[in-house]
Amino acid sequence: MHQKIKVLFRHRSMEMGGVERVLLDLLENLPRDIFDITLLLTIYQGELRTEIPADIQLISIQKGREDMSKNPILRNLQLLKRSFTLWFYRKFPKALYKRFLNQHFDVEVAPGYSDFDPVLDSPIKSKKIGWFHTDVSYDPDQERVMGRINALQKFDWTIFGSRQTREVIKDLYNITYPKSSVIYNAIKIEEVRIKAEEFPVQYDLHPVFSSMGRLHSRKNYHTLMKIHRRLLDEGFSHSIAVIGGGGEMENLKNQAKELDVEKTFLLLDSQINPYPYIKNSDYFVLPSESESYPLTIGEVMGLNIPIISTNVGGIPEMIDHNIDGYLVSPDETAIYEGMKLFLSNPEMVSKMKSNMEKAVEKFDNQKIYDEVTAVFVSQHQTK
Known part of the structure; x- marks a missing residue:
């Protein structure tokens, strides 16, 4: 029996986010007959921490906020101690590996x-892969x-999440990565479809x-909210439901109050299962100024919800403009025009929904797992 390749993933924590979802998917699907996998979390924190597969060896350096005291004084002391501990292990990575790992990884x-930095500072002689x-x-x-x-140049191999992510570095900085490959993120369409039926969601004002x-x-x-107000003022009745948490929440709440859209621009915060909220909407809008290869686009396509997205990052590698989605520039006017078109042209939207049914065939997850496996195996073999 061949010896398994020992793989260590390092990550900060498991808050809801794109990288965390990609990581969970890899932990779940990389072949166990080839790899012995360990996940080292800096902090055992976040909504997704309970979704780590049970057969993965999980090690965490410090506990998360969820497990700290409710007493504010004790909590502050715990946070202070945590900060010092993490600073110490950043400064002395050998002490970290000796205390928590004390084993070799390939x-x-x-x-x-x-x-x-945590991976590149590792004291062991392993092959280092950056994503x-x-x-x-x-x-x-x-x-x-x-x-x-x-930092990317210091890795033995780099995996880019889209072609554009790698090409833009070459275009802007004339830096290339000969030891690299482009591997898209896996999109779990069937799983998303099942989750989308888990509970009903009713919106007060359609279209959503x-x-x-x-x-x-x-x-x-913040720009999407201004567009929402503008469309309402022009007589286009609709609402917007944003699923997600983060540092801009308070600013957006204040902006919603100023624009008087608190009842129609819904800030739903992070949701463990966001898919019923998307499934029961009429359209999906992604207004980002920057993205790589967002899982959300493929998931929404799998739910057959028509998409308006900014034409950034790897998104044009996922959406064929005006066929199975609608791409716009990441500025207020272009997003406004796209949303107005969706609200006023039901025939175009209906055609897009029809095309989307076949479009999901673009996403071949097994090919992705095979590509990642091949990279890990080849790097191990070149040691």
Whole structure:
């Protein structure tokens, strides 16, 4: 019997997000007869932490906020202790590996840019693989961009989440990655369809545009809200339901109050199962300024909900414009025109829904798992 390849995934925590969903999918589907998999979480925190497959060896460095004291003084002391502990292990990675791992790994994986330094600083002689899902052209912080681009060059192999993610680095910075490949994220359409039927959702005002994403400024929900107000003022009755939590929540709540759209621009926060909210909407809108290859697009296509999306990142690799979705520039006027078209042209939307039924055949998950397996195996063999 051949010896299994020992793989270590490093990640910060399991809050609801695209990288976390990709990570969970890989943990669930990579072949167990080839790999012995360990997940090291910096913090055991987040809505998705309970979804980690039971046969994965799970190690966490510190406990999450969910498991801390409700007493504010004790809680602050626990957070202070946690910060110091994590600082210490960042400074002395050998101590971290000796305390929590104390074993050899053949391959270490950073599934997102927040995991680059922990994997690259690893004291063991493993093959290091970095995953990159981010469109660097929309980040104004050039120091941060160059830090990530340079870190990617230090990995033994880099996996990019879309062609555009890799090509934009070459176009803007003339930097190439000969030791890399493009592997799309797997999209679990059948699973999404089942989850979408788990409970009923009723909206007070149709038609409804649903949307899903972390509430960050680059997701552009502040702009979407302005467009919503503008369309209402022009007599286009509709509502918008945004599924997702994050740092922009308070700003968006305040903006909704200022624009008097609190009853029609619904901020639904993070949901463990967001799919019934999407399934029971009429359209889906993704207003982001930057994306890589968002799982959400394929999932929504699987639910047969017509999509308006900004033409950024790897999205045009997923949507054929005006055939199985509608692509617009990531600016207020273009998104407004697209939404207005959906609200006023039911024939076009109906045709799109029909085309979408065949479009989901684009997403071949087994091919993706085979490609990831091939990368891990080939890197192990070149040691």
